[in-house]
Amino acid sequence: MTAPLLCFEGVTYRYPGAQTPALSEVSIEIQPGEFCLLAGLSGHGKSTLLRAACGLVPHFHGGHFAGRVTLAGLDTREHGPARLGALAGVLFQDPETQLVMSSVRAELALALENRGHTAAAVARGVEEVALALGIDSLLDRTTHELSGGEKQRVALGAALAGRPRLVLLDEPTSQLDPVAGDELIGLLRRLNQEWEITIVLAEHRLERCLSSVDRVIAMQDGRIGCDSDPQTFLEWATKHSPALQTPAAKLFSLAGLHPAPAGVRQARATLRAHGLLPDVDSPPIDRPKANTKPRSRRRAKPTAALECSGVWHELRKGPAILRGVTLRVQPGESIALMGRNGAGKSTLLRHMAGLLQPTRGRISCAGRVALLLQNPGDYFVHELVAEEAPAQALAAVGLAAMAQRHPRDLSGGERQRLALAIVTGSGEAPAVLALDEPTRGMDREAKSELARELRRRSEQGQAVIVATHDPEFAAACAERAVLMADGCVIADGTAAELLAGGWYFATETARILSGAAGALLPEQGAALLDIRAGASTAIDGGQRSSAVTPGVAR
C-alpha cells in the first residue's frame, strides 16, 4: 500500500470566536490517484476540511487547531499555504475572487512565476494547462470580460498550472449551467484518469458527480459521517441523512428497490433487470410535445399577471441579448425559466422588474414585480434583521424570531428568506415574484424549503417565475417550464413535458425512466414503478418474488 497523499489525524478545529468546532476528530487518509466526493449539508464542515488540507486552516484563518494534517508528508502546521500550494491546487466556489491578474495568460503564469520557475518553464506550463482545459483561445483575453463558466475554467487552470498532485474543489459547479457543470466534472474525471491527479470535490448536487467518483466522504456536524464507496454511501444516506440522497437513490428507496444506484446508467440497468423498464425505449406516446410557440397565442386570457410582447434587448454596438421574447404569465402560475449561461434569463427577469427597458417590445403587468436577485447578501445594508424588512414580511417568511440578529449571521436558507421578505415587503402583495438562480450553493434541504415556500405563494395566486439551472428544483416548484437559448424562447410547456424529455434540462428521475408519463420527481417515479410492478405481477400471476417487485415490497 502506498503512503497516503493527504492524511488527517484527529483534527479538531474551531474558527476564531466560534463556540462550536467546524471540524471534530476528523481522521481520513486519501491515497494518490483517488477521486473523492465530499458530501454534506451546508455548514457541516466541507469547506473547512478543504481549507485545512491546503493549510489555509489554521495559517490564514487562525482559530484553535488540534490534531495533524499532512500533505505528501508535509505537516500543515509547519508549512504554510504558499509551500503547500505547490502540491495542492485549490478551486473555490466563486471564480471572481480567484482571478487576480488582468489577463488569462498572466493568471495562469502567476503561480509558476511565484515559485521561481524559469521563463521557458512558465511559458510551457501555461500552454500545456491551456490546451488541457481547452482555454487556449482565451489566453489573450482579459479576465473581467470572461463568462462565469470561462472564469471557472481559468481559475481551475491557474490551480493546475503548477501540476499539483492534489486538487481541492469547493462547489465548483454551483454557478454553472447543467452543460458546463457536466463538462467540468468530465474534465476532472479525465485529469484523474489520465494524469492520476488526486481530486477532492465538495458538491451539493451529488447526482452530477457520484457516478464519476471512487469514494464519498460525508460530513455531519464537522465529523466524518460516512467514508465509503458511492454505493455504500447511498445506503448510509438513505438511513442516516435522507437530505443527501440523490434523486435516483430516493426513487429506488421509495420503490423499495436495491441497490441504490450511483447514476442513471446503473439505475436503468437495475430497473431493466427487474423488468421495470422496457428493453428498448420508445418515445412515450402519452407525452405531448412541448410547444415551441409562446403560450399567449393559445390562451388569450385578459387576466395575465404579466405579459411580455416581442421584447428585445439590443446592446449599443453589441449583440441582442433578448430577441423578441413573448411570454404570458397567469396569476398563480409557477414557471421555471431554464437555459444555458448567457441565454438571456437574468436579462428577461430584469426587464420584468423594470430594471431594464426593452429596446423594442412591451411588458405589461397587473401589479408589482418583486425580483430576488442571485446574491441575497446584496440586499443587506442594516445591522439587524428587523431593520431590513417590515415585521409582517418577516413573519410571512418565518423569520420573526430572528428579528434581532445580524443579517450576515443567518444561514444560507435564512438569508434567502430574508431577501424574499425585503423584496416582497409588507404592503400590497406583488403580482409576480421573480427569482434569479435562488438555489446557488444551497443544499437539498434548503432547496426543498424554498420550493415549498414558492408553491405556497403560487397557491395564494401570486405568479412565480424562477430562473434556474437546477432541473430538480424546477420540477419541485414549477408547473410550467420555459427554455431559452440565444435570447429566444425555444420551448414552452408544462414542466412534465419539458423536463422529462432532455439530456441536460431533465431531472434524474426523468432520465432514468426516459420521461415516461412525465414523472419528474422520485415520488412520481416510484408511483409509476408501482403501477408497472403491479402490471407485471398481474401478468406473471404472482410468480415474481416480492424482493424485485417494488409495489409488493412496500
Place this chain on the structure above:
Amino acid sequence: MVFFYRRLPSPVHAARAGVGALWAAALSVATLVLFHPLVLLALLAGVLCAGAGAGVGRLLVRSMRTGAIVWLPIVVVNMLVYHEGVTVFIRLGDLGPFGQGNLTVEALVYGAVIALKVMLLMLITTLASLTVDPDELLRIVRRLSFRSALTASLAMRMIPVLAADAERLAEAQRTRPDGPPGGARGRVALLRAVVGGSLDRAMDVAATLEIRGFATARRAPRVSRPWSRHDIAFLVSAVAVLTLAVCGRLAGAASFNAYPELRAPVSASTVVLCAALVAAVVLPFTDRRGIDG
C-alpha cells in the same frame, strides 16, 4: 469613468508593453515641454488619430468629454484669477479685496493652453491604460519590486470587480419595494455594505494569493521575446516624438508667450514641427500586419 485594457487587433496592442508605455511617456513629455497652441492642437489630432487606429477612438472622445469637468474650470479660473495681459475684454472694475476684476484675452488664452495640456495628458493616460497590457508592464516592474508591483496589479484587477459589486448592490437596492434606503443614515448603511463587501472580497483574494505562493514569491523570470515590427515602429516613434519636442523647444519653433501680450508666431518651422509630430505619432498605426492576437 474607469477604462480597462482589452486586447484588440491594433499595432499598439501588438507592441510590447514596455515600448507602449515608453511611447505614451514620450507623448506626455512632448505635451509638457511644448506650449504653442498650434503644436498642442497637432499633438491632440495625433493622439485622437492614434486612438482611432487602436480601435479606442470612441472611448477617447468620451474621456475628453468627461474630462471637461477638469479642463473647463481651468480656463475659467485662470481667466478670473490672472489679471495680467493688456487686452481687456470685460471690465468688472474694482472688486474690493479681490482687486481688479478685468478679464483679459491673454489670461483666457493661457488658461485654454493649460487646459489643452491637461486634456492631452488625460487622453494619453487613457490611451495607455486602454492599449498597454498592465500584466506585462507589471512583470517588468516585478523584477525590481515584486510585492509593490503585485499589489498594484491586484488593485487594478479589483477595480472592475468592485465596480461590478457596487453595480450589483445598487441593482438589488433598486428592487426594494420602497426603493434604496434614503437619507444620510441610509447612505451610510449602503456605504458600509459596500465596504463590508469589499473586505469580504479582499479576504477571498488574499486566500487565493496565499495558495498561489505569494508568501514565498521570487523575482519574476526575464522573458526574452523577439522584437516585432510594431515594437520597433513604436520605439522609433517614441524617440522621434521626444527628439522633435526637445529640438522644437530649443530651436524656438514652438515658442509661445501669453503675457503681457499674446505672442504665438506661426513660422514655417512651426508648421513643419506640427506635421512631423502628427506623422511620428500616427505612422506606426499604418502598418496593420501581424496585429491580431
